[in-house]
Amino acid sequence: MALPGLNFDAIKLPLQEKQTVVHELKSNTEWRFEVSFERSIEVKLLSGTAEIFGTELAQNQLEPYVFRGAKAAIYTWHGCKLEVTGSCSVDYIAEETPMISYGNTHFALEALREDAVASNTLGPRVLVVGPANAGKTSLAKLLSAYAYRSGRTPVVANLDPKEGFLTIPGTISASALESIVDVSQGWGSSPITGPSQIPTKLPLVYQYGLEDPDAKPDNFKAIVRRLALSVNNRLEDDSNAKSTGCIIDTAGSMSNGRENYGIIQHIVSEFQVNVLIILGSERLYSDMFRRFSKPGVSILKLDKSGGCVDRDVTYLQQARDTQVKEYFFGSPQSMLSPHSQQISFDEVLIYRVSSESSDFLDSLLPGDDEYTSSSDKIFEKLDEPTSMMQNATLAIVQAEPTDTPETVRDSSVIGFVFISEVDDKRRKIRMLTPMTGRLPKKVLIWGTFPEPVANLLG
Numbered sequence: 001m002a003l004p005g006l007n008f009d010a011i012k013l014p015l016q017e018k019q020t021v022v023h024e025l026k027s028n029t030e031w032r033f034e035v036s037f038e039r040s041i042e043v044k045l046l047s048g049t050a051e052i053f054g055t056e057l058a059q060n061q062l063e064p065y066v067f068r069g070a071k072a073a074i075y076t077w078h079g080c081k082l083e084v085t086g087s088c089s090v091d092y093i094a095e096e097t098p099m100i101s102y103g104n105t106h107f108a109l110e111a112l113r114e115d116a117v118a119s120n121t122l123g124p125r126v127l128v129v130g131p132a133n134a135g136k137t138s139l140a141k142l143l144s145a146y147a148y149r150s151g152r153t154p155v156v157a158n159l160d161p162k163e164g165f166l167t168i169p170g171t172i173s174a175s176a177l178e179s180i181v182d183v184s185q186g187w188g189s190s191p192i193t194g195p196s197q198i199p200t201k202l203p204l205v206y207q208y209g210l211e212d213p214d215a216k217p218d219n220f221k222a223i224v225r226r227l228a229l230s231v232n233n234r235l236e237d238d239s240n241a242k243s244t245g246c247i248i249d250t251a252g253s254m255s256n257g258r259e260n261y262g263i264i265q266h267i268v269s270e271f272q273v274n275v276l277i278i279l280g281s282e283r284l285y286s287d288m289f290r291r292f293s294k295p296g297v298s299i300l301k302l303d304k305s306g307g308c309v310d311r312d313v314t315y316l317q318q319a320r321d322t323q324v325k326e327y328f329f330g331s332p333q334s335m336l337s338p339h340s341q342q343i344s345f346d347e348v349l350i351y352r353v354s355s356e357s358s359d360f361l362d363s364l365l366p367g368d369d370e371y372t373s374s375s376d377k378i379f380e381k382l383d384e385p386t387s388m389m390q391n392a393t394l395a396i397v398q399a400e401p402t403d404t405p406e407t408v409r410d411s412s413v414i415g416f417v418f419i420s421e422v423d424d425k426r427r428k429i430r431m432l433t434p435m436t437g438r439l440p441k442k443v444l445i446w447g448t449f450p451e452p453v454a455n456l457l458g
């Protein structure tokens with residue numbers, strides 16, 4: 001690590017107790033486990049077959065799979081033996097899982113894909129909805145991993161800004177799954193830069209900058225439209241992707257009460273959704289059936305897995321901090337060398353996004369009418385550096401400083417910077433980028449989510 005003042009201690013793992021246990025799993029069972037962010041476990045598949053959210057584990061690898069800050073399950077269709085080193089906060093073997101119905105859903109989607117190949121039409125556009133922690137992301141991972149294993153190229157879209165899919169949170173993104181998912185990292189946070197054992201998947205990312213799609217629905221819907229347009233174009237352009245279709249993950253809040261269904265409606269129409277999967281809620285299923293049932297659209301109800309766990313605020317915050325850290329520093333397996341540079345505040349154009357009810361800039365610059373936030377504004381332009389930017393992660397977008405706020409909002413993200421220092425008197429800011437080099441573009445979007453990461457630099 002070349003940078004003064006920066007070190008990797010923040011992401012080094014503490015020494016763990018080397019306690020090794022072998023679990024023998026019968027067919028159609030899963031080993032569920034939770035590991036805190038302060039510990040890690042190593043897992044080896046000794047015999048049999050096993051998978052994690054649809055992605056197969058390799059047998060007797062030299063390098064074991066390492067998990068930390070994880071709540072997950074390793075499932076086996078035919079039985080297996082797992083060797084686990086290190087201690088979990090919770091672990092048990094579950095005999096009741098909804099995997100047969102999830103597997104059947106995959107086969108039903110495969111039948112639609114075969115029809116699409118035969119008729120050269122679009123394959124299934126699958127939307128997964130359900131309450132918070134119903135297992136939507138896990139099911140989306142599983143269905144896309146099974147599609148990949150069947151020789152398909154599914155396009156996966158994440159419309160839940162709370163979780164970053166191949167990028168940091170606060171965004172929505174999509175990518176074609178052309179290689180396997182990293183078993184330990186899941187979809188992972190940051191393949192935008194750096195070396196990786198698994199071929200890199202480059203996502204298309206849009207910055208939202210807030211946690212809840214409802215906080216600024218007009219901004220959210222606008223970027224969903226842009227993402228859907230790109231996904232639809234990709235499906236038209238690539239014959240394998242076209243027949244495979246796409247799998248879309250959503251935020252739990254979108255399914256939370258009728259007043260929020262407008263966003264689901266928008267997604268259904270922009271992505272031309274024709275398979276709607278409702279996880280873990282009879283009432284939502286009935287509402288969705290009434291709203292969206294029509295010829296050519298399948299509405300499926302699936303049970304929530306008993307393994308799904310509620311994640312508390314601290315766990316979710318740690319997960320977000322880890323995603324931001326990994327974006328800049330890489331993981332212990334593949335470290336990056338971030339670059340720190342000081343620039344003049346006047347060299348960049350920063351737009352601030354805050355929720356409709358927020359009076360952020362009113363409080364920052366009292367009495368200045370130009371900055372009064374109003375609900376119809378897309379962003380607020382920042383004319384003065386403020387210490388509130390310290391430790392924030394800002395998105396660099398593919399736009400020019402002369403572009404309108406609409407164009408900036410609708411522009412894709414080319415990377416992120418972390419603000420490590422603000423000198424408001426000298427109008428200077430110091431920022432960290434994952435690689436050396438000058439800032440490629442100078443229009444940045446600063447959201448309130450993810451929140452500032454105070455200990456990023458250790």
Ligand SMILES: Nc1ncnc2c1ncn2[C@@H]1O[C@H](COP(=O)(O)OP(=O)(O)OP(=O)(O)O)[C@@H](O)[C@H]1O
Pocket residue numbers: 030032033071072073130131132133134135136137138139160162250251252253305306307308309310311
């Ligand atoms: N079978 C399982 N065994 C153990 N843990 C599981 C299992 N299925 C899901 N989980 C875990 O439960 C948590 C919630 O699952 P998931 O993220 O898929 O739900 P979600 O509906 O997408 O949540 P959100 O509403 O936050 O988007 C995650 O930590 C996930 O890894």
